[in-house]
Amino acid sequence: MPIYEYVCDSCGQQFELMRSIKDANNTAPCKHCHSSETHKMLSVFFAHSDGRSVEGSGHSCANCSGGACSGCGHH
Numbered sequence: 001m002p003i004y005e006y007v008c009d010s011c012g013q014q015f016e017l018m019r020s021i022k023d024a025n026n027t028a029p030c031k032h033c034h035s036s037e038t039h040k041m042l043s044v045f046f047a048h049s050d051g052r053s054v055e056g057s058g059h060s061c062a063n064c065s066g067g068a069c070s071g072c073g074h075h
């Protein structure tokens with residue numbers, strides 16, 4: 001089963017939860033304060049990408065009409 005990372009909107013704590021894919025979008029109660037006000041975090045890939053945009057990922061800015069920013073020099 002995949003492990004999902006959640007952040008609690010009530011206490012701000014992060015926690016991991018191992019659950020089946022079909023339950024991935026269900027509410028996960030906080031392990032710290034048991035609040036149901038939690039949301040799933042972005043994938044580990046994005047969380048660990050230290051803020052840099054990834055070329056060729058489909059991200060675009062106002063200066064480029066295509067999908068890639070590698071040519072527009074905006075970044």
Ligand SMILES: [Zn+2]
Nearest residue numbers: 008011030033
């Ligand atoms: Zn909490």
